[in-house]
Amino acid sequence: MSVTLAIRFPLGRYHANPWDRAVNEGATEWPPSPWRILRALIATWHTRWPDLSAATLDGLLDALADPPCYRTPGTIPGHSRHYFPNLDHKRGLPDGKNQRPAQLKNDPSGTDMTLDPFLAVSPEEELLVRWDATLDDGQWQVLAKLAELLPYLGRSESVCEARLLDEDPGPDENWWRPEPGGQTRLLAVTQPVIRTALEASTTDVRRNRRTMPAGTRWVSYAAASAAPAAVLRWEDGQRDVTAIRFAVMGPVPMRATHGVLLADRAHEVAGTALSKAGIPDARRREIMGTRGAGTDHTHTHWIALPGSAARGAPVRNLVIWCPGGLRTEEVQALLSLRKLSGQRGDYEISGFPDLQLRFQAAGAIGQVAPELCGPSRHWRSRTPYLPVRHRKRETPDEYIAADVTAELRYRDKPSARARRLETGPAMTDRWASEFRRRRTREPLAWENRRPAQSRPGTGLRLEFAEPVEGPLLLGQLSHFGFGIFVPDLP
DSSP, X not given: OOEEEEEEOTTSEEOOOOTTSOGGGTOOOSSOOHHHHHHHHHHHHHHHOTTSOHHHHHHHHHHTOSOOXXXXXXXXXXXXXXXXXXXXXXXXXXXXXXXXXXXXXXXXXXXXXXXXXXXEEOTTOEEEEEEOOOOXXXXXXXXXXXXXXXXXXXXXXXXXXXXXXXXXXXOOTTSEEEOTTOSEEEEEEOSSOOHHHHHOOXXXXXXXXXXXXXXXXXXXXXXXXXXXXXXXXXXXSOOOEEEEEEEEEOSSOOBGGGHHHHHHHHHHHHHHHHHHTTOOHHHHHHHHTTTSOOSTTOSOEEEEEESSSSTTOBEEEEEEEEEEEEOHHHHHHXXXXXXXXXXXXXXXXXXXXXXXXXXXXXXXXXXXXXXXXOOEEEEEESSOBOOOSOOOSOOHHHHHHHHHHHHHHHTTOOOEEEEESSOSSOSSOHHHHTSOOSOTTSOHHHHHHOGGGSOOOBOEEEEEEEEEOSOEEOSTTGGGTOSEEEEOOO
């Protein structure tokens, strides 16, 4: 008889430091050691199923004491670097005998670097762990439930989904097997299994001056004919995340009328973050819409979301919406956005204070920003609509109606009746005139000197024949927070 666990890592990463290796060596334990797997089952019992009797669990651990075989998916090693203060990071100010010890200052040189090694693994592939063991019906059901409850394997970043297979996968020459003289050694338990020894923390083991946990032994593993590692293609990653939401905070609020500056700066910083994260250049351009990438508006929108519809309302949230979806590595890169400001060397952009971004949510746009999604038949401008076409011999209403129809058709939306919030001969209404309608590198002076050719803007109400789903982002600079429509009461 055999018992096989199938384990998948949906975030595409596995973090686990080998017992006998230092963190800064950059090594990752692979496959997960038998000792680690049994400890994970015990931890799941403690935290998620405490009603299970200890005797039942002990019987299961004894049945799984022999070292298992493994079938491993392809992996790619990687690491990130982190800096933390050491004992020299803070020092007393030497001048003055009346100096109090609390008067300290930062010494930027007093930092140490540590590595966070990991293995990138396809979220779609499964790690198989197979024991030559016989379980009775009760033990089988217990293991199946513990596997279902298992939150992670290795470090807590290694989120996993585990299941107990009903069938025997039949190991072949590509499986890792216990073998004397194998190239990899893993920590396994000795028999009889002592649960309290498996529950001991690393600190407890070191305090007892042991080089190995009690009740453990090293087992050598080798693959008799190792299969080539599966190459993780960039296209393999899932794209379940289409939106990321940040809270925008700062000592001085940023008015929504200057939201285009925030969106433009976030776009710029995110492009640098994606490059540093190693995102291929073609994919980065696809996300950022660089040089007018032909993505049919599936590249990223940077939405500085006003806190309300009131005039002078501040920006409360920054929503990053990528209709084409984002992979795990891309989400991690975008989460590096922390601080934004209008400081450009010695020059500071007016109306752009120092801001901090606090991550709030990531997922589908309907979950992350439901206020933008509807469905609804009636929609109203939250930020001004900036027409795309040049106005010819048309009235303002005819011009806006034709422009909105073209924009909706371009986004595969049905046509709608468009009504301006403020009627009159002027294309730019009073509300829209308060908004800065150019990005950072588009000077306002040009617009002020030539008002006849300035970018017009207006508030609109849209009425559809049937309810439509949002987000509705239309017109010029719709990827930078203009033309935001929200559901409206009729």
